[in-house]
Structure formats: C-alpha cells, structure tokens
Amino acid sequence: MTSRPVGEAAVQEAVRPAGRAGARRPRPPGQLFQPVSWQRFWILGAGAIVALLLVWYLVTALGLVSPMILPAPGDVLSAGLDLARSGQLAADTWASVERVMIGFAISLVVALPIGVLMGTLGWFEALLEPLIDFIRYMPAVAFVPLTIVWFGVDESQKYAILFIGTFFQQVLMVMDNVKRTPHEFVQVGQTIGLSRVKQMLRIVLPASAPALWDTIRVTLGWAWTWLVVAELVAAPDGLGQRIVVSQRYLATDRIFFLIGLIGLIGLVSDQVLKALGRVLFPWASRGAK
Amino acid sequence: MSRMDTAPTEGTDAVLTGITKTYHSRKRTVEALGPVSLELKADEFTTLIGVSGCGKSTLLHIVAGLEQPTSGRVEIGGSEVFGPGRDRGMVFQSYTLFPWLTVQANVEFALRDTELSRAERRERAREYLELVGVSDFRDAFPSQLSGGMRQRVAIARALSYRPRMLLMDEPFGALDAQTRQDMQELLLQVWEAHRLNVLFVTHDIDEAIFLSDRIVMLSGRPGRVKLDLRPGIPRPRTVDILTSPVLMSYKARLLAALREEGAAATRAG
Numbered sequence: 001m002t003s004r005p006v007g008e009a010a011v012q013e014a015v016r017p018a019g020r021a022g023a024r025r026p027r028p029p030g031q032l033f034q035p036v037s038w039q040r041f042w043i044l045g046a047g048a049i050v051a052l053l054l055v056w057y058l059v060t061a062l063g064l065v066s067p068m069i070l071p072a073p074g075d076v077l078s079a080g081l082d083l084a085r086s087g088q089l090a091a092d093t094w095a096s097v098e099r100v101m102i103g104f105a106i107s108l109v110v111a112l113p114i115g116v117l118m119g120t121l122g123w124f125e126a127l128l129e130p131l132i133d134f135i136r137y138m139p140a141v142a143f144v145p146l147t148i149v150w151f152g153v154d155e156s157q158k159y160a161i162l163f164i165g166t167f168f169q170q171v172l173m174v175m176d177n178v179k180r181t182p183h184e185f186v187q188v189g190q191t192i193g194l195s196r197v198k199q200m201l202r203i204v205l206p207a208s209a210p211a212l213w214d215t216i217r218v219t220l221g222w223a224w225t226w227l228v229v230a231e232l233v234a235a236p237d238g239l240g241q242r243i244v245v246s247q248r249y250l251a252t253d254r255i256f257f258l259i260g261l262i263g264l265i266g267l268v269s270d271q272v273l274k275a276l277g278r279v280l281f282p283w284a285s286r287g288a289k
Numbered sequence: 290m291s292r293m294d295t296a297p298t299e300g301t302d303a304v305l306t307g308i309t310k311t312y313h314s315r316k317r318t319v320e321a322l323g324p325v326s327l328e329l330k331a332d333e334f335t336t337l338i339g340v341s342g343c344g345k346s347t348l349l350h351i352v353a354g355l356e357q358p359t360s361g362r363v364e365i366g367g368s369e370v371f372g373p374g375r376d377r378g379m380v381f382q383s384y385t386l387f388p389w390l391t392v393q394a395n396v397e398f399a400l401r402d403t404e405l406s407r408a409e410r411r412e413r414a415r416e417y418l419e420l421v422g423v424s425d426f427r428d429a430f431p432s433q434l435s436g437g438m439r440q441r442v443a444i445a446r447a448l449s450y451r452p453r454m455l456l457m458d459e460p461f462g463a464l465d466a467q468t469r470q471d472m473q474e475l476l477l478q479v480w481e482a483h484r485l486n487v488l489f490v491t492h493d494i495d496e497a498i499f500l501s502d503r504i505v506m507l508s509g510r511p512g513r514v515k516l517d518l519r520p521g522i523p524r525p526r527t528v529d530i531l532t533s534p535v536l537m538s539y540k541a542r543l544l545a546a547l548r549e550e551g552a553a554a555t556r557a558g
Contacts, residue, residue, distance in 0.1 A: 013390070113450075122393070184385045185385060185387065187355055187381070187385075188379070188387075188446075190354075190355060190373040191354075191355070191373045191374075191375075191378065191447075192375060192398075192450065193373065194402075194504055198402075202398070202401075207387070281389070283388045283430050283432060284388070284389075
C-alpha cells in the first residue's frame, strides 16, 4: 500500500466504480417531498425527544428554575412511581380511559350516520350544516355548568362534555370524508340499479372508510383533550381529576407526570389505530388511484 | 345458464327523440345539446364523435339515465327511461373499479341482489373475466393492474349482468396508443361474440371507423347530428384495415367535417 506511488493510488481511486451505485453522488438541489428511511425517521424522532429531555434535565440540575415551576425529570418519575405504588394511578387511568371510550363511542355512533347522510344528501346537509357549524364554535368548556344542571355530577355529565367537544367537529369531518367518494363510483352503483341506501352502504362507506378511519384517529385525540375539562368538576377519579387535585397541593411533579401519561396513552393508541388501519384497508396504502 | 336475464334480441331498438340539454347558471344559459333524434339498432355498434364540448358525453349520460334531458325522451325496448337501469351497462373513461374489492369481487358486485346464487355469480364473473382475458388476475386488487387491465375488468363488469345496451364514454381515452389499439381489438372480439347495442363516445376518428357499424358525428355546440355514416367495412376486422383506402376516404371526410366544426366553434368563441 505504502510502496504504491501516490499518483497511481489516486488514479485507482478515481477509476474504481463507486461500490454502491450512487453512494457518493451529490444530492441534486431543490428536491422537496423526498422520502426518509424508517431508520432515519426513528433516529431523528427519538433524537428530538432525547434532546428535549436533556435540556430539561440541565435546566433543573443547574437550578435555573424553581422546582415548583419546572420539577426535575427524576422528581417527576418518582412522583409517578408513588402514584403507581398506591394503586391510584391504575384506578385513575382506567376511569379516564373508560370515560373517553364511552364518550367517544357515543359521539361516533351519532356522527357516522348523520355525517354520511349530510355528505350524500344535499338537503340534509343544508338542514344541519349551518346549525352544527354554529354550535361547533361554542366553547365546550362553557357547557360545563350547563351539563351539571342537566345531568348532575355523575358519569353522564362527563360523557356529555366529551360528546359536545367531539361530536360537532367529528360530524363535519365525516361529511367531508364521504363527499370525497369519486363521483363515478356512485354512478357505477346507479347504472347497476342500486338504491340510494345500497349505494351508501356498499359504495360510499367502503370508499371513504380509510379517510373515516383517519377521522376517528384525529378525533379520538381531541376527545382526550376534553377529558380534563370533563373531570374538572366533581369527578371522583380520573387522570384529569388527579391533575386538578395535584394543582391544589402545588404538586407540579405529579402534574407533569400525569400530563405526560395522557400524551403517552394518546401516542400509543394512535399508533395502534394507524397500524390497524393498514391491516383493515391494505388497498388504501398501496397507492391506489 | 341464463334463467331470467334478457339476452339482447333483434328488433329491440333504442329511440332518442328530440333530446336537448340546456345548462342554466346565474349569469347565462348554455344550450349544450340538440335537438338530437336517433334510432339505434339492437346489434349495431354506433359511435358518437365530435369536437370537444359538442355534448356527445352528455348525450351518452342522458341515455344512461345519469343526466336528465331538458326536453325529449329516451326509449329503450319500447319503454321510456327516466333513470339508470340494468338494461344498460356503462364503462367510464376514468377507472371505476372499486379499490377495496378484488377483480373477481368487482364483477360479482354487479350481480348481487339478482336471482343468481353465490356459485352462479362466481361462475358468471369468471366467464366474463375470461372473455376479456384477465382470468389470471381474478384475485388481484385494481391498484395492482395496468390501466388497460382495469378497463377490461370494467367491460366485464358492465357486460356481466347482460344489459341490452352497452354505453362507453371514451373508455380508452386515458390509455397509451399501443394499449388503446389492443383494447379496440379486444372490444371488437368481445362484441362479435356477444352482439349487443353499443353506443361508444370517442374523439378519435380511427377508433370510430375501426370499431363502428355506424358513426354519428355531432356538430359544435349545441350538438346536433351533422353526419350519420355506415361505412360498411366488413367484419371481422383486423388492424390492417386502419391503412385501407376505404378507411382513409372516410377518415378524410370525417376530418374535414370536424375541422369545419372546430373552425365554427373558434369563430363563435
């Protein structure tokens, strides 16, 4: 190696075809929408989270901020472990998951048929769209006192808040999903003599199913944000309620843990739904035209 | 095999009488079509041709029942039609196979709610998929097929319930030249085996002459019948006729007429 003249080595280097095709090729400039490999995706994604944790740790370790405002990561973790050991965490988590599931399910069961009808029947859209759009802009938080008058302080009041927060957005999204059904698909249904109901059930619903699934994913996330509001007043248990109580004791570390937990539940359930969607609707991700 | 299905029989014509279509918008009224009157024979292959915007697709949609004429009537087999029905099969220009169903299931979709049993539906779908040459792709999903293959399946689906009339709206318009030629030959083969009343819309003169018994050319907007030809080119036809003198003479005539309409449309703005 060393005996070889420098010049020749340089030539060899230049002549040797690139081992892997294009490994050293300069990237053409100005290309948007380039795909990213999943390894790189996870490295970057995890990197951002680790970086945030690191900054957080440094800020608290250096005592730059009072622990009451920003508790140290270790304190947050041990506050969470205390909650878990007492058995309270499991109970609260279950109570909240149950509320979100039930409240969300009620909303979805009502929003699906109404949204499908609004998306497919012009007169039905005209009948309800302005009304729903109006209610949608009303703050769900402001309904808390009203729902207590209407439902008292038991579980039905929590479902009502979750419903009010979720339904009015959800139904409009369902309508939009349904409207995207290619017109010709429905015309095929007409030419083979399907009734309107059958066109909805056999063509519109399956055609918009992948989009509806995404709507479910997005609105489930929103339902979780209404949970704290639902548990704000007179809830016996639940993650949101535990946050409210912790605030009374200035237990910032516990609040941090609980907020993080809600985020984690959201992330995991969304990833599960996403994966499930790929299994349920394989034709949608295959680049179908 | 067919128990109650009405196979196309001779003497059942489609009659279009004084069809017009006028579109109203807030600002203006556009007379898009007509009046057009046509009689279509039961086992004849008719092509509608014309400059873009002449209303040939609209006329086809009116026959399909997917659009309502402003005036005039459509009769098929002696009774007036007011909407779509299983007596007419339709093949669209865009790909209309349902992406969530396999090729086989796409064809069977059109056979549900009939008196056919499950096994009979499966058998019928297989029969028509074989007819259009996609038997090997029965279990594939549409996204795995080329454009030509998808249109073959769409033809199989439209024919599977044995309509008396087949309506085709520029079905090969999105395909490349070679695939297009293959599809034209396939369609002729299928049609010669199962003669029925075909109404085919295209703006491709070669395609019209190659396929048709009869070519109806519409004028520019509002579209009216400008030419009504029966070239009488013998069947079965092969691609060789595309360069034959007979075809060329008809092509020249149609081209001249089209150019005339195109120029008129430009003048009219």
